[in-house]
Amino acid sequence: xxxxxxxxxxxxxxxxxxxxxxxxxxxxxxxxxxxxxxxxxxxxxxxxxxxxxxxxxxxxxxxxxxxxxxxxxxxxxxxxxxxxxxxxxxxxxxxxxxxxxxxxxxxxxxxxxxxxxxxxxxxxxxxxxxxxxxxxxxxxxxxxxxxxxxxxxxxxxxxxxxxxxxxxxxxxxxxxxxxxxxxxx
Numbered sequence: 001x002x003x004x005x006x007x008x009x010x011x012x013x014x015x016x017x018x019x020x021x022x023x024x025x026x027x028x029x030x031x032x033x034x035x036x037x038x039x040x041x042x043x044x045x046x047x048x049x050x051x052x053x054x055x056x057x058x059x060x061x062x063x064x065x066x067x068x069x070x071x072x073x074x075x076x077x078x079x080x081x082x083x084x085x086x087x088x089x090x091x092x093x094x095x096x097x098x099x100x101x102x103x104x105x106x107x108x109x110x111x112x113x114x115x116x117x118x119x120x121x122x123x124x125x126x127x128x129x130x131x132x133x134x135x136x137x138x139x140x141x142x143x144x145x146x147x148x149x150x151x152x153x154x155x156x157x158x159x160x161x162x163x164x165x166x167x168x169x170x171x172x173x174x175x176x177x178x179x180x181x182x183x184x185x
Contacts, residue, residue, distance in 0.1 A: 013163035014030070015028055015176050023173075036064040036065070040067060042069045044123075047099060069182040071179065072179045074177050075175070080167050080169050084108055085114075086104075086164075089121070089123035090120075100127060101130065105122060124158055
């Protein structure tokens with residue numbers, strides 16, 4: 001049997017509300033467009049040569065009941081107006097033959113932008129540490145080139161997807177989701 005190495009990946013995000021926490025999660029999956037999948041949460045390695053595709057293209061490749069691997073960030077609350085956030089960050093080496101790193105972040109009281117930026121920095125520092133590189137995201141970020149450059153002159157790009165939401169005003173469960181969905185074929 002050949003190894004299960006994803007060839008494609010897409011990002012999605014969504015919010016769900018319901019009086020039951022589980023149904024709030026399911027509604028969030030619907031909002032993401034991935035409710036028909038049997039989800040398997042995986043950790044954080046972005047495979048070498050994996051192609052990032054659009055959400056629209058990715059959803060078209062899903063089949064009802066399909067076992068689907070993903071890195072998922074999820075945050076839930078039933079407190080009215082409580083700000084929640086879920087974000088996924090990706091650090092991808094410029095050299096596509098190398099693997100990258102995916103981070104997930106779940107937060108409270110943070111904006112979508114702040115959670116998104118944090119997930120990118122987290123992915124970058126985690127990738128750097130697996131490569132044995134010390135990385136200070138504030139110093140390594142090159143704004144003009146829109147990439148991280150390490151002391152060893154290794155370069156990688158980052159991206160993120162984040163979803164924030166305020167807890168439902170009537171105390172319904174609110175779930176924010178951000179996902180990196182991996183496709184084997």
